Amino acid sequence: xxxxxxxxxxxxxxxxxxxxxxxxxxxxxxxxxxxxxxxxxxxxxxxxxxxxxxxxxxxxxxxxxxxxxxxxxxxxxxxxxxxxxxxxxxxxxxxxxxxxxxxxxxxxxxxxxxxxxxxxxxxxxxxxxxxxxxxxxxxxxxxxxxxxxxxxxxxxxxxxxxxxxxxxxxxxxxxxxxxxxxxxxxxxxxxxxxxxxxxxxxxxxxxxxxxxxxxxxxxxxxxxxxxxxxxxxxxxx
Amino acid sequence: xxxxxxxxxxxxxxxxxxxxxxxxxxxxxxxxxxxxxxxxxxxxxxxxxxxxxxxxxxxxxxxxxxxxxxxxxxxxxxxxxxxxxxxxxxxxxxxxxxxxxxxxxxxxxxxxxxxxxxxxxxxxxxxxxxxxxxxxxxxxxxxxxxxxxxxxxxxxxxxxxxxxxxxxxxxxxxxxxxxxxxxxxxxxxxxxxxxxxxxxxxxxxxxxxxxxxxxxxxxxxxxxxxxxxxxxxxxxxx
Numbered sequence: 001x002x003x004x005x006x007x008x009x010x011x012x013x014x015x016x017x018x019x020x021x022x023x024x025x026x027x028x029x030x031x032x033x034x035x036x037x038x039x040x041x042x043x044x045x046x047x048x049x050x051x052x053x054x055x056x057x058x059x060x061x062x063x064x065x066x067x068x069x070x071x072x073x074x075x076x077x078x079x080x081x082x083x084x085x086x087x088x089x090x091x092x093x094x095x096x097x098x099x100x101x102x103x104x105x106x107x108x109x110x111x112x113x114x115x116x117x118x119x120x121x122x123x124x125x126x127x128x129x130x131x132x133x134x135x136x137x138x139x140x141x142x143x144x145x146x147x148x149x150x151x152x153x154x155x156x157x158x159x160x161x162x163x164x165x166x167x168x169x170x171x172x173x174x175x176x177x178x179x180x181x182x183x184x185x186x187x188x189x190x191x192x193x194x195x196x197x198x199x200x201x202x203x204x205x206x207x208x209x210x211x212x213x214x215x216x217x218x219x220x221x222x223x224x225x226x227x228x229x230x231x232x233x234x235x236x237x
Numbered sequence: 238x239x240x241x242x243x244x245x246x247x248x249x250x251x252x253x254x255x256x257x258x259x260x261x262x263x264x265x266x267x268x269x270x271x272x273x274x275x276x277x278x279x280x281x282x283x284x285x286x287x288x289x290x291x292x293x294x295x296x297x298x299x300x301x302x303x304x305x306x307x308x309x310x311x312x313x314x315x316x317x318x319x320x321x322x323x324x325x326x327x328x329x330x331x332x333x334x335x336x337x338x339x340x341x342x343x344x345x346x347x348x349x350x351x352x353x354x355x356x357x358x359x360x361x362x363x364x365x366x367x368x369x370x371x372x373x374x375x376x377x378x379x380x381x382x383x384x385x386x387x388x389x390x391x392x393x394x395x396x397x398x399x400x401x402x403x404x405x406x407x408x409x410x411x412x413x414x415x416x417x418x419x420x421x422x423x424x425x426x427x428x429x430x431x432x433x434x435x436x437x438x439x440x441x442x443x444x445x446x447x448x449x450x451x452x453x454x455x456x457x458x459x460x461x462x463x464x465x466x467x468x469x470x471x472x473x474x475x
Contacts, residue, residue: 182371186406
């Protein structure tokens with residue numbers, strides 16, 4: 001049993017390392033995702049240009065604004081990550097290798113999670129710097145990162161499953177959006193609620209935060225289990 | 238032979254029951270009240286004529302959830318047995334779900350406008366429903382963008398299961414979120430649903446489920462006939 005476990009662990013690390021090395025050679029995904037987020041913020045500036053007391057207005061919806069950027073940039077990344085596998089025939093090689101299907105799923109999802117977290121770690125300070133100087137984040141410091149990590153797990157997990165489907169269709173990235181956003185809706189509402197509680201603070205923010213975190217955790221568990229069980233069918237088809 | 242005719246019989250009974258429920262709703266079930274109006278200093282209950290749509294709206298909504306469950310169930314059976322017929326069953330069930338969803342959306346929207354004076358409110362049931370509509374649309378878009386039949390069936394089955402899991406999650410999170418950020422919603426349900434009203438509702442519900450089943454079976458029969466024609470055609474040409 002220990003041998004099997006360590007074997008899966010090694011396979012997991014090998015696939016994950018492949019994704020990271022490939023990214024480090026080109027920086028293709030991180031550059032496009034980061035740039036996309038930055039451009040979204042330019043659009044935010046335009047959108048809020050005529051708002052009076054923009055900093056306060058933005059603070060009240062900052063959680064939502066951050067997640068708008070993250071949802072779209074994550075779709076960009078998910079699509080890229082699976083398109084590479086398909087175009088370069090890597091997925092066939094992975095399937096030929098004696099690797100358990102769930103291991104492929106978790107390794108790809110972990111890679112996507114890492115890239116998404118890197119983009120988030122860069123864009124939150126940029127967002128703060130551009131829009132929220134003077135008002136700041138009202139909640140405790142650890143709240144926002146915790147909520148981002150928890151929600152990103154769900155995004156990466158379900159996103160990897162849906163992106164594996166969408167790269168094999170005619171629609172590709174458009175189809176990913178059509179499937180991804182409605183499926184993500186519960187997670188998004190929880191993530192925005194948690195992020196808003198962390199940023200706006202105020203009375204009741206802590207209980208709202210933990211309530212939202214409960215939902216995020218529930219979504220993560222249910223959807224990761226479903227994705228884990230269903231990935232085998234997707235990748236074999 | 239009997240089994241073949243069940244769908245037709247169900248269609249007839251369902252038609253009669255839903256029509257009867259429509260008449261019962263207006264002629265037999267007592268009117269409910271929606272708040273009070275002040276007439277000459279006296280508080281008089283205000284009759285709620287818009288509530289009559291309840292006897293149509295709720296049965297279709299519940300039928301849509303039930304049929305949506307079959308989309309996921311046949312999807313799971315397909316993944317297990319790999320028999321194409323379950324894929325066809327799931328697809329037809331999704332079509333019937335979509336029909337009920339459209340009916341629910343139209344009737345619900347009319348009711349929302351009449352009772353809450355707004356065409357749209359981001360209320361848990363409405364929001365869940367909207368998400369469910371998008372998921373069913375995505376299900377068909379997914380099907381249409383895959384050429385390979387085996388792959389289409391598998392992907393559709395997986396997406397059907399994911400979509401079905403998503404519906405209760407959407408509902409509970411929206412309700413929780415709305416309880417933190419309350420919106421004013423008039424009217425409560427439950428306390429007034431007894432006697433003739435309850436009977437009318439049950440008649441409408443049974444009729445609607447029968448109609449749903451009959452439409453599903455008739456579509457299924459059509460689909461099987463179509464496949465048989467295709468097979469015969471292929472044989473004649475080959």
